Amino acid sequence: MAHISSDSKVAYMYDAASETWYAIAGVANTNVPYTWTQVHNFGAVVTVNDVIRAKAGVNRFQNPSSRNAVIASPVKGTVCFIEQTDGGTDINQVQIYNGTSWVGMLDTAYLATKTNDYTLGLADAGQTLLIDSATDRTITVPLNSSVPFAIGQRLDVIRLNTGNVTFAATVGVTINSKNSNKKIAARYSGATLIKTDTNTWVLIGDLMA
Secondary structure, three states: OOOOOOOOOOEEEEEOOOOOEOOOOOOOOOOOOOOOOOOOOOOOOOEEEHHHOOOOEEEEEHHHHHHHHOOOOOOOOEEEEEEEEOOEEEEEEEEEEEEOOOOEEOOOOOEEEEEEEEEEEEEHHOOOOEEEEOOOEEEEEOOOOOOOOOOOEEEEOOOOOOOOOEEEEOOOEEEEEEOOEEEEEEOOOOEEEEEEOOOOEEEEEEEEO
16 A cells, blocks of 8 residues: 655656756655754845745844845845844844834834933934933934934933933924923933934923923
């Protein structure tokens, strides 16, 4: 009686056009879980759709510098996992390339403490800035031409100390907020900045004049 064997044998298909035989078969035991024990290199970038369709993993890198060295010209939708910042801080962040820059996709905030006046940089997108100062401090939003945040990117700011925290716009930038309030109202309160246009942001939160 015929039966299905669990032993594998190689079969070949002949391509007359190229006069070449190609191996086409093998056997995989679907009842056994498969574990990768070695490093696997991807021959091409992985996009969000690829991952969803294949139920597969994503490109994994230790930090942004190692990612940029391998994916020098990312396409929109490329996904990767970043273990650390270039400075060695663990972030374990899934990131997607939106066509302009890499943006984080995790719901876990990366906390960055600031003790002086501070101008926002691209690395702040999706993060939470902890302003820890007994002296009044100003958070400045730069022009898109100098720091090209992607539209839709956001960041949170928390006031940890007794010094006031005020948001200021570089000339050419607009920060829209309720009643034009731009100052975090109290210690341990906070606000969120969301970029809505090239040089336009919305500021929401516990604010006062």
